[in-house]
Amino acid sequence: MSAIRNPFSKTVVGDDEPLCNQKSLLAALMLEARSGNNNVLLAPRRCGKTSLAMRLARDYRAEGGLATYCDLSSVPSADAAADRIATALFASLSVNDKVFTRLSRLVTAFVPVMTMNPDGSFSVSAAASGLAKSGLDRLVSVVSSLDNISSNSKTPLLVIFDEFQDLAMLKDGSHIEAALRSTIQHHKASYLFVGSRRKLLRDMFESPKRAFYRGATTRELPLIEPDEFSHHLVARAGKSGALWPQDIADTLVAIGECHTYSVTAIAHALYESTAPQVPNEDDLAQAVHTALARETSLFTSVYASLTPQSRTLIEALAKESTRQPMSGEYMSRQRLSNAATIKKSLTALINGDHIAKDESGRIYLTDPLLKRWLNSRWSSQQMISMPPIR
Numbered sequence: 001m002s003a004i005r006n007p008f009s010k011t012v013v014g015d016d017e018p019l020c021n022q023k024s025l026l027a028a029l030m031l032e033a034r035s036g037n038n039n040v041l042l043a044p045r046r047c048g049k050t051s052l053a054m055r056l057a058r059d060y061r062a063e064g065g066l067a068t069y070c071d072l073s074s075v076p077s078a079d080a081a082a083d084r085i086a087t088a089l090f091a092s093l094s095v096n097d098k099v100f101t102r103l104s105r106l107v108t109a110f111v112p113v114m115t116m117n118p119d120g121s122f123s124v125s126a127a128a129s130g131l132a133k134s135g136l137d138r139l140v141s142v143v144s145s146l147d148n149i150s151s152n153s154k155t156p157l158l159v160i161f162d163e164f165q166d167l168a169m170l171k172d173g174s175h176i177e178a179a180l181r182s183t184i185q186h187h188k189a190s191y192l193f194v195g196s197r198r199k200l201l202r203d204m205f206e207s208p209k210r211a212f213y214r215g216a217t218t219r220e221l222p223l224i225e226p227d228e229f230s231h232h233l234v235a236r237a238g239k240s241g242a243l244w245p246q247d248i249a250d251t252l253v254a255i256g257e258c259h260t261y262s263v264t265a266i267a268h269a270l271y272e273s274t275a276p277q278v279p280n281e282d283d284l285a286q287a288v289h290t291a292l293a294r295e296t297s298l299f300t301s302v303y304a305s306l307t308p309q310s311r312t313l314i315e316a317l318a319k320e321s322t323r324q325p326m327s328g329e330y331m332s333r334q335r336l337s338n339a340a341t342i343k344k345s346l347t348a349l350i351n352g353d354h355i356a357k358d359e360s361g362r363i364y365l366t367d368p369l370l371k372r373w374l375n376s377r378w379s380s381q382q383m384i385s386m387p388p389i390r
C-alpha cells in the first residue's frame with residue numbers, strides 16, 4: 001500500500017501536482033514565451049506566483065523549449081545575483097548532455113562545477129571564470145549569455161526572475177537596473193519578472209524615469225474563484241482518502257479569503273488532524289487555530305520589523321479596513337493621532353506589500369492569516385484575576 005501524504009503542500013506546487021485554475025494566465029504566458037516577449041507578474045506574497053512560474057517553465061520545457069528559473073529574493077549583491085543566474089542557467093541546460101556541451105560554453109563569466117551527491121545524483125554550481133572583473137560586469141556578462149543561448153536555440157530561452165525587485169533594492173540598484181536594461185533590450189530571450197512588492201516592481205516598469213520603463217507587459221495574478229478553490233480542496237482531499245463536505249470546504253475558503261497560502265495552510269492542518277475521517281465545523285475551527293499558531297514566528301518577525309507607527313496602523317486596519325484612514329472619524333475610533341504619520345506608515349506598509357487597495361479604494365491587509373493573528377494575539381480583552389468582593 002502506498003503511503004498517504006497530505007495533499008496540501010505549504011511550499012511551491014510540485015511539477016506532478018495539480019494547480020487550481022490560472023489556466024488562461026498560463027496560456028497567455030506560454031504564448032508570450034514562445035514569441036520572445038517580456039512580462040511582469042505581480043501578486044501579493046504567497047498568492048501562487050512561484051507555483052505559476054514553475055508550472056510555466058515545466059510546460060515550456062515539455063514542448064521542447066529551454067527555461068531558466070532564478071530566485072533573486074533577498075539577493076545581497078550584483079555578484080551574488082550573477083552567481084545565482086549562472087547556476088540556474090547551467091541547471092536548465094543540463095536537460096541533456098548535447099545541449100549542455102553546446103550551450104554552456106556560451107556562458108563566459110562562469111564555468112559549471114559538477115558535484116556528485118551521496119545518492120549518486122549530480123548537482124551543478126557556477127564558479128567565476130575570472131574573465132569579468134567586478135560583480136556588475138559578471139552580472140551583465142551572464143545576462144548577455146542568456147541572449148547568446150537564446151539565439152542558438154530553436155525557440156526563445158524563457159528566463160524567469162523571481163522576486164526581481166530585490167535586485168533593484170540593492171545599494172547600487174539603479175546602476176544594475178540600467179546595465180541590465182541595456183543588455184536585455186534587444187534580447188531574443190523571453191523574460192518573466194515576478195514579484196510580490198508590487199509598488200516597487202510597478203515603479204520599475206511603469207515609471208518613465210526608470211531603466212525598465214515599458215520593458216514588459218504587466219499582469220496581475222488573480223485570486224482563485226471561491227467555488228473553484230473549494231471544489232479543488234474537496235477533490236484533493238478525496239484523492240487522498242478523506243471525504244470533505246462541500247460546505248466545510250466553502251467555509252474554509254471564506255475564512256482564508258481565497259488567499260492561496262492561507263487556504264492551503266488551513267486545509268493542510270484540517271487534513272492532518274482529521275483524515276480519513278469526515279471533518280466538521282469544530283475540526284475546522286481547530287485547524288484555523290493550528291494554522292495561525294504555525295505562523296506565529298513569521299508574524300512576530302514581520303510585526304517586529306515595522307516601525308511603532310506602522311504597527312499601530314496595521315493593527316487598526318486589521319480591526320477595520322477603510323477607504324479613508326486619515327478621516328477624523330476613523331482616526332478617533334482607532335485612536336490614531338497624526339495624519340502625517342499615517343501617510344508615512346501607509347507608504348511603508350504598501351511598499352512592504354503588507355496592505356493594498358482594492359478597486360473601490362478600500363485598504364486591506366494582503367494576508368488574511370496575519371489579520372486574524374493581529375486580531376487574536378493583541379486581544380483587547382484579557383483574563384484578569386481579582387480577589388472576590390466582600
Ligand SMILES: Nc1ncnc2c1ncn2[C@@H]1O[C@H](COP(=O)(O)OP(=O)(O)O)[C@@H](O)[C@H]1O
Nearest residue numbers: 009010011019020046047048049050051260261
Ligand atoms: N494554483 C494553485 N492551486 C493550488 N494551490 C496553490 C496554487 N498556487 C499556489 N498554491 C499554494 O499556495 C501557496 C503559495 O504558493 P507560492 O507559489 O509559493 O506563492 P508566492 O510565490 O506568490 O509566494 C503554496 O502553499 C502553494 O502550494
Ligand SMILES: [Mg+2]
Nearest residue numbers: 049050051162
Ligand atoms: Mg514566491
